Amino acid sequence: MSIRIEGVSKTFSDYPALNSVSLEIGSGEFVALLGPSGSGKTTLLRIIAGLERPESGRVQFGGRDVTKSSAASRGIGFVFQHYALFGHMTVADNIGFGLTVMPRRMRPNGAEIRRRVTELLDLVRLPGLGDRFPSQLSGGQRQRVALARALARDPKILLLDEPFGALDAKVRRELRVALRTIHEELGLTSVFVTHDHEEAFTLADRVALLNHGRIEQFAPPAEIEARPESEFVRTFLA
Amino acid sequence: MASRSTLREPPLVKALLMLGAFAYIVLMLLLPLWAVMSEAFRAGLRAWSMAVTEPDARAAIKLTLLVAAIAVPLNTIFGVAASWAISKFQFRGKTLLIALIELPFSVSPVVSGLVWVLLFGAQGWFGTWLIDRDIQIIFALPGLVLATVFVTFPFVARQLIPLMTSQGRADEEAALTLGASGWQTFWRVTLPNIRFGLLYGVLLCNARAMGEFGAVSVVSGHIRGETNTMPLHVEVLYNEYNFVAAFAVASLLTLLAVVTLALKSALEWRYRAALAARS
Numbered sequence: 001m002s003i004r005i006e007g008v009s010k011t012f013s014d015y016p017a018l019n020s021v022s023l024e025i026g027s028g029e030f031v032a033l034l035g036p037s038g039s040g041k042t043t044l045l046r047i048i049a050g051l052e053r054p055e056s057g058r059v060q061f062g063g064r065d066v067t068k069s070s071a072a073s074r075g076i077g078f079v080f081q082h083y084a085l086f087g088h089m090t091v092a093d094n095i096g097f098g099l100t101v102m103p104r105r106m107r108p109n110g111a112e113i114r115r116r117v118t119e120l121l122d123l124v125r126l127p128g129l130g131d132r133f134p135s136q137l138s139g140g141q142r143q144r145v146a147l148a149r150a151l152a153r154d155p156k157i158l159l160l161d162e163p164f165g166a167l168d169a170k171v172r173r174e175l176r177v178a179l180r181t182i183h184e185e186l187g188l189t190s191v192f193v194t195h196d197h198e199e200a201f202t203l204a205d206r207v208a209l210l211n212h213g214r215i216e217q218f219a220p221p222a223e224i225e226a227r228p229e230s231e232f233v234r235t236f237l238a
Numbered sequence: 239m240a241s242r243s244t245l246r247e248p249p250l251v252k253a254l255l256m257l258g259a260f261a262y263i264v265l266m267l268l269l270p271l272w273a274v275m276s277e278a279f280r281a282g283l284r285a286w287s288m289a290v291t292e293p294d295a296r297a298a299i300k301l302t303l304l305v306a307a308i309a310v311p312l313n314t315i316f317g318v319a320a321s322w323a324i325s326k327f328q329f330r331g332k333t334l335l336i337a338l339i340e341l342p343f344s345v346s347p348v349v350s351g352l353v354w355v356l357l358f359g360a361q362g363w364f365g366t367w368l369i370d371r372d373i374q375i376i377f378a379l380p381g382l383v384l385a386t387v388f389v390t391f392p393f394v395a396r397q398l399i400p401l402m403t404s405q406g407r408a409d410e411e412a413a414l415t416l417g418a419s420g421w422q423t424f425w426r427v428t429l430p431n432i433r434f435g436l437l438y439g440v441l442l443c444n445a446r447a448m449g450e451f452g453a454v455s456v457v458s459g460h461i462r463g464e465t466n467t468m469p470l471h472v473e474v475l476y477n478e479y480n481f482v483a484a485f486a487v488a489s490l491l492t493l494l495a496v497v498t499l500a501l502k503s504a505l506e507w508r509y510r511a512a513l514a515a516r517s
Contacts, residue, residue, distance in 0.1 A: 051411055071414045078415035084408035088430040098416035101426070153417060 001062040001156035008057030019213040032200035035210035077150030081162040085134040092130030120148040140171035160192035278489035289486035298471035309386040317394025325402035347452025377459030385453040397439030
């Protein structure tokens with residue numbers, strides 16, 4: 001599903017976090033929001049998710065205006081940097097959570113939920129770990145569970161906030177590959193936030209480079225490297 | 239390990255400090271507790287059981303339980319709501335709200351009782367209005383509940399605010415992005431995350447609600463069998479030189495403290511395990 005952001009602005013206390021940002025992401029694209037800390041990349045992602053309200057501007061999903069919709073009703077999947085798994089629930093209950101909170105008339109029954117959880121555990125390569133608690137898993141495994149949980153309700157848009165930030169290099173590489181594969185398999189439109197330009201350039205179809213609440217350049221990695229559009233882009237990549 | 243060696247005290251100092259601490263606890267805490275118990279049972283088990291089952295004592299016990307049964311749930315709801323607001327949202331006046339929640343701890347219990355007399359007593363602000371409508375607040379159950387609520391309202395909130403602040407908003411945000419409503423998020427994510435801290439706060443709140451003397455004494459009117467809670471009943475008996483009965487009822491309050499302490503320790507133990515699992 002395509003994402004269209006038009007003139008979005010957001011201010012935190014006094015400094016502008018986003019300054020009239022516009023961005024168009026095509027259906028099926030894999031986009032990275034890249035920039036130094038304080039550049040507004042996480043704020044932009046949270047506005048797409050509905051976790052923050054923009055002061056002005058609009059957000060559209062596939063032509064539908066979602067600017068005023070709640071996070072719960074946008075039909076997105078969101079993966080947090082520190083996983084945000086529910087510590088008192090098993091892995092299976094975490095993954096099934098999105099299904100169990102659906103309105104009664106739409107909610108799948110227990111057997112269907114269990115089947116879907118098994119399917120998702122296979123998708124993220126953690127078969128048979130449903131009965132564990134999050135505290136019994138490694139960081140990489142927890143992030144896989146978080147990914148499976150975000151995918152439970154079949155979102156068309158997947159948003160990830162520094163999804164590899166808390167992991168070591170080897171686990172990072174494995175997870176990147178897994179994420180890219182899942183993105184292709186499910187035909188998702190994915191947006192992820194990172195401050196690591198190597199990660200953005202190897203994984204994304206297009207990279208949006210942010211600085212001081214503005215987009216400096218939005219283009220495929222090869223083009224950014226070949227033709228950096230501003231001094232900031234040149235120095236950031238150096 | 240360098241810091242450890244600088245902290246190493248001579249064995250004699252260590253032994254003296256430990257001995258001093260134990261001696262102090264025995265003298266100031268255990269000895270008085272033992273005195274209460276031995277006085278309570280000095281005239282035998284029969285006298286003790288008569289003292290705690292005579293009508294006025296039974297009325298005092300019932301009243302104490304009733305006041306706690308109203309005040310503790312009220313403060314639990316208030317404490318959870320206030321902690322939720324303070325820890326999950328940004329708003330003006332937050333620091334002021336936190337300071338106000340702590341207020342009852344720094345106010346003398348006499349004042350905590352007196353404010354209600356000034357508001358609802360016969361000579362108080364709403365006194366005539368209440369008398370005209372034949373509503374009694376002071377020297378009756380509502381006054382006892384108000385005074386108890388005032389004194390005990392920081393307990394739950396104080397326990398939860400640091401806990402919920404340290405937990406942050408990520409779990410709630412995750413639930414929202416997964417399609418949960420605010421209500422579902424509260425019951426299925428927030429409440430389980432704070433359950434041990436909440437139980438702990440409720441327990442302390444309850445112990446204080448049942449044991450409160452000062453504030454309740456001001457609004458009670460000391461009507462035997464009607465507005466005397468257990469702590470007040472103890473005082474009345476003592477002033478009548480009825481020591482065995484006074485200490486018998488006091489021994490029940492002491493028992494409450496011991497039970498609270500045991501439950502609190504058990505919870506702390508569970509709570510620590512749950513916290514360790516989270517990180």
